[in-house]
C-alpha cells in the first residue's frame with residue numbers, strides 16, 4: 001500500500017536532459033572536442049560535478065579543481081538561461097493528472113532529484129504546490145546510486161521506506177531506490193531499467 005510517492009525530476013516530470021546536453025555540448029566545443037547525444041546518456045541522473053568529470057574524460061582533458069569549478073558554473077549559467085523559458089507545456093504527458101490523482105487518494109508526494117535547480121524548475125512548471133517535500137542536489141551530498149536522496153525524501157514525508165514508491169528514469173536512480181528498500185517504477189525501457197519492479201513509458205500509463 002503506497003503512502004508516499006517520490007519522483008525524480010529530469011526524465012520523469014520534464015525532459016530537461018536536452019538543455020543539459022546543449023549546455024555541455026557548448027562547453028565541449030569551446031574546449032575543442034565533440035560531445036554527442038550518445039555521450040550525454042552517461043550524464044543522466046548524475047550530479048553536475050560528476051557530469052563534468054565524465055565530459056572531460058570523454059575529451060581526454062584534465063584541469064585543476066578551481067578551473068573545473070569555473071567550468072561547472074559556466075555550464076550552469078547556460079543551462080539556467082535555456083530553462084528560464086520553461087512553462088507548464090513542458091510537463092511530460094500525464095504528470096499533472098497523476099500527481100493530482102495521488103493527492104486525491106491521500107498519497108504524500110516528494111521530489112528526489114540530483115539537480116540543484118529543482119525548485120526553480122518546479123516553479124516554472126507551476127507544480128511546486130503539489131509537493132509535500134522537495135529533496136534535491138542542495139540537500140544531499142551522496143549521488144545516486146546512493147539511496148540518500150530517497151531516504152531523505154521518505155523521512156521528510158514522515159514515512160518508512162516500505163511505504164514509498166520511487167519513480168525513476170535513470171539506471172543509477174532505480175538502483176538508488178532499490179538500495180533504499182523501496183518499490184521502484186522505472187520510466188523508460190524495460191531492457192535498460194532491469195532492476196525496476198515495474199517499467200512504464202511514462203506517467204500517462206499509470
Ligand code: B16
Pocket residue numbers: 008009010011017020043044045046047048051076112113114115116117118137170
Ligand atoms: P544541476 P535528476 C539530474 O536530474 C540530471 O538528470 C542530470 O543530468 C544533472 O546533471 C543533475 O540533475 C544535476 O543538475 O546541474 O541542475 O544541479 O534526473 O536527478 O532529476
Ligand code: MG
Pocket residue numbers: 008009010011012044045168169170173
Ligand atoms: Mg532522471
